[in-house]
Amino acid sequence: MNLATKDIRHNFGRFALTAVGIGMLLMVVMGMGGIYRGVVEDATLLIDRVGADLWIVQRDTRGPFAELSRVPANLVYRAAAVPGVQSSREFVYHTIQRQRDGQPLRIAVLGLSWPTDKGEWVPLMTGRPLGQSHYEMITDKTLGMSIGEQLNLGKETYTVVGTTSNMISSGGDGIAFVTVTDAQAIQFDTPGEAVRLERAARESRGEAFEQAIQQPMMLENAGRPTVQIPAIARPQISAVMVTLSHGANPNEVTKTISGWGDVSVYTAEGQRELLLKGSVEKVRKQIGLFRVLLTIIAAIIMALILYTLTLDKIHSIALLKLIGAPNTVILGLIMQQALILGIVGFGIAYLVGQQLFPKFPRRVIIANADLLELAGIVLAISVLSSMLGIWKAMKVSPNEALS
């Protein structure tokens, strides 16, 4: 006869409530792990999906995912000329915050190298990749836009032609894919008044410039649009992505490019590492410590509950000893209840989590390895936390059955 389950049946309401409580606590522990996985996954998904072998970034920076990186747009052509490089693409990436229906809308704008890159690699939920060089975009579903919806950014109106999922910046903002030129237009959008002021500033600087006084033509130049003035650089891009040709030695190509004084080069794996070690590392520690704390709290609460469950049974335990039950029977009674509590709690955590986690604003990824690890931890704390109760039970004298 199994005493543990008989006792549970007798005190079912209390036991069930306790199991739900433990389950909720374990669900939070599980969720914390899932949130961390989600952060890592979101942060690295773009690097993994975009399919670049090498990243060329501003010299001595850690790349556009870690900090601000600025390289000239023509770096694309220099990179393409390196032996072993099959193709190179611009990478333009920046986050903007706008207002939509009274709510702040944060968008990570990512430029695709039209026409070589139309966003075919982006996993689409609905719609299609970009079909023209301007005014179309593919948006992540977290931005809450559907096909055909329009959004004003800068001076232009962009139409959603496709939606994707799980394409999120490391800050957790949904990504909108547009062409590089559109991305730059959004980034460097200057109002007419700013243009006029800049032009006036150029003219007044020119008037103070001796050469301009001698050659009035130069002053006239200063008044022309920025794009027509050779002395003013074109808008810069964040980085250049390089795809190596089949069989090319990445080390060779890396060596060549790192010889250039204005840029640094990383492999995709290197970029990934930098990202994880940088911004994600602190999140990892934060969540990790929180998990440890929660696990300890769960263990303490379980120990207290099992202890009070044992206290309630002191008379029965004394009686069992009196009629000759060996210690293994009493130990088994408490230990089994601890394990049942742990296992049922874990089950509740898993089932409730499955329903609840998808409703979280950021992704919560429950990996099997994490589940297994948590199951191990739960077993361990079940056993450990029953110790207090077992210690108490072992001290009970059969005499107490008579009092």
Next chain:
Amino acid sequence: MTSDSKAYAIEADGLTKIYGSGNTEVVAMRDASMNVKQGEVVALLGPSGSGKSTFLTAVGLINPPTSGRITIGGKLVLDGETAQTNLRSFRREHIGFIFQKSNLIPFLSAVENVQIAMELNGESKRSARSRAIELMDYLGVADRADNLPSMLSGGQQQRIAVARAIANRPSVILADEPTAALDGHRGRQVMELFAKVAHEQGAGVIVVTHDHRALDVFDTIYEMEDGLMHEHND
């Protein structure tokens, strides 16, 4: 007293029990001795506080005496407070108890309370259950087999405790006012059951009782007074 100790189920020799120490010291039992032959049914009488329960729990190996020796079935099991064997397994195999207040496990049904004693002693679940039902049937409580103790009357609980005590066919049965909660007829029936078990199995039985109506069932009557034990002779 014969020299053949094998014929004795219980030999309690010079038991003294002192509770507490100093100012609060209580001598509950002074040099109490009693020998119970196999198949003998003994009644233990005495006023409240005279030490009857102290004697019974000492012989039951759950409340060791301060001094004195207890031998059960020819085996010395307690010498003063020192155990000469594993008392718990010895209790399980050889001793059946019924206590003043009913002592059932609250989360087990009536039949399970009887069953558990046999299962702990290695009996299979099935035969334990059928014997439990059989005993309960004899005691008139079979119809309450699946009730929890809290749903039973005091007398019914006491009868379940009796069934549990004799379930393992112990060589010693110790009962502390087992019939207090029973009416005269049921009380007598329980006493007769003890006598039957004693005679059929050769068990030694000690029953603490205040019920003078059923004294004819007993082979021997002892009386305790202020911790002292003496045989009662009318």
